[in-house]
Amino acid sequence: MAHFTEEIINYQRHTFRLDPKSALKNLEQAIEFVNQTGFVFLWPIKGVNFPSLWSATAGDRPVPNNHDDPGHVTWGWKDSALGMRVWYYAKVLRFKATFISLDVLPYFYALSENYGSPEDDYLLTYQEGRLSKAEKLIYELILNHGAMHTIELRQAANMTGKVVDNEFNRALEKLQSDFKIVPVGIAEAGTWRYAFIYDLTTNHFPDLMKEARGITGMEARKKLMELFFLSMGAATEKDFQKLFRWETTVTHHVLETLVEDGVLTKTTPNETKDADVFILPLLMG
Secondary structure, eight states: OSSOHHHHHHHHHHHTOOGGGGGSHHHHHHHHHHHHHHHEEESOOBBBBBBBHHHHHHHHHHOSSOTTGGHHHHHHHHHTTTTTTTTEEEEGGSSSSEEEOOOTTHHHHHSSOSSSOTTTHHHHHHHOOOOOOHHHHHHHHHHOOOOOOOOHHHHHTTSSSSSHHHHHHHHHHHHTTTSSSSEEEEEETTTTTOOOEEEEEHHSSSTHHHHHHHHHHHHHHHHHHHHHHHOOOOOOOOHHHHHHHOHHHHHHHHHHHHHTTOEEEEESSSSOOOOEEEEOOOGGO
């Protein structure tokens, strides 16, 4: 986004925890960071400006390939917390590894295609063409047999060859992004002795459906958008869409509603063709 003021840059350095003095040192601080922010990525995402556990720990630098980099302690925190229910971890935003605060989780779930019956909802979604055969098969395997690790799922689904690798992985990502399945542990399986164990989201978080039931779509969207801007300080509609990819008309309506509510201020550049910038009122000075 063009024309960032120094104040906004400093604001993001604070909310992203980029100052070495505020860097995360342990799992407890990482959990606190996710709770304060609402949702963050595990790693920085190319082309997307948003907080990540990596940057809040290792600083504003690329993720290196060498496994002994001290910043990779974040991977250990992620693995050790699987199944602990201290946050929600799955591939959600942009199908990338995302941490979500448990307080914020119901707002995400309220926007998913889950309506309160894990045994039946997926069938409706499949019949309407929004669930692939691979997604349906993997979901049914976990629904009928309980938590399974990746190797078991591949074998049970008969999707073990390289030809179906992309289809299988894509199905896992889409099921996670719609809060149907969630990684809950690590199994010593496969060539690398490392495979995620997946369970139904509703099995692992049995109260989630009830917590989300009373949240309207508009309430959920306003909450998530406000949290986005509390992290960013300022952003364009396009910046927001990079994460959430809602319909353009929906995104625009929620933005304008937050402006009317006084949560955001819209600034329109006068001398350029840049897009409108939405900014927290406290940063307007």
